[in-house]
Amino acid sequence: MANAAPSMAKHPTVAVCIAPGSEEMEVINTVDILIRAGMQVTLASVAEDGALAVKGSRGITLTADKRLVEIADDPFDCVVLPGGLPGAEYLRDSTLAVEFVKQHKYDGKLVAAICAAPVVMLEHHQLYPDALMTAHPGFVGQIPEERRRAGRRVMFDVNHNLLTSQAPGTSQEFALEIITLLMGKAKTAEVAEPMVMWPSMCFDVVGKS
Numbered sequence: 001m002a003n004a005a006p007s008m009a010k011h012p013t014v015a016v017c018i019a020p021g022s023e024e025m026e027v028i029n030t031v032d033i034l035i036r037a038g039m040q041v042t043l044a045s046v047a048e049d050g051a052l053a054v055k056g057s058r059g060i061t062l063t064a065d066k067r068l069v070e071i072a073d074d075p076f077d078c079v080v081l082p083g084g085l086p087g088a089e090y091l092r093d094s095t096l097a098v099e100f101v102k103q104h105k106y107d108g109k110l111v112a113a114i115c116a117a118p119v120v121m122l123e124h125h126q127l128y129p130d131a132l133m134t135a136h137p138g139f140v141g142q143i144p145e146e147r148r149r150a151g152r153r154v155m156f157d158v159n160h161n162l163l164t165s166q167a168p169g170t171s172q173e174f175a176l177e178i179i180t181l182l183m184g185k186a187k188t189a190e191v192a193e194p195m196v197m198w199p200s201m202c203f204d205v206v207g208k209s
Contacts, residue, residue, distance in 0.1 A: 023084030025168035033175035057084035083115020
């Protein structure tokens, strides 16, 4: 499971699914930080019209590397699902995106969802019906109480290899946690230190329960 993740390949592969209305900070912060760690990141467009360039939730243009359909059969070490509206709804309504997540869950890979995505996509389709999760404060109440971790900025459920996070303001922690899970805490510290992260983010201890 995820505890053995730091022994994985030196350059983990990550697919970040984007759509019209994806939250820009959650996409850009995550992608930037993962690339700093040396990960091979592919932005995959889920736009219905096949467009690679999509307008995010604040009107900023995000440009994908590939259409999801082009990489749907490729294995990745992690799948990232940004939030934002209507971006998370596009992910929810994309049969291909849902099947992409299902396959990676089945293969035991890390799935990481932030903001609205844990509820709007994962909870809607009951993809992780037993997993502990957090989400944006506006959505977290839709997670059943026994599985809800509303106070957690970043929540990792080791039993389901599922990472969830709250919002744009937690996206840096979210990305650092992905590094910890795939490459280990030493790599996380190496990436975070020159970025001059906030001391309160405790990047040197991310991953601890």
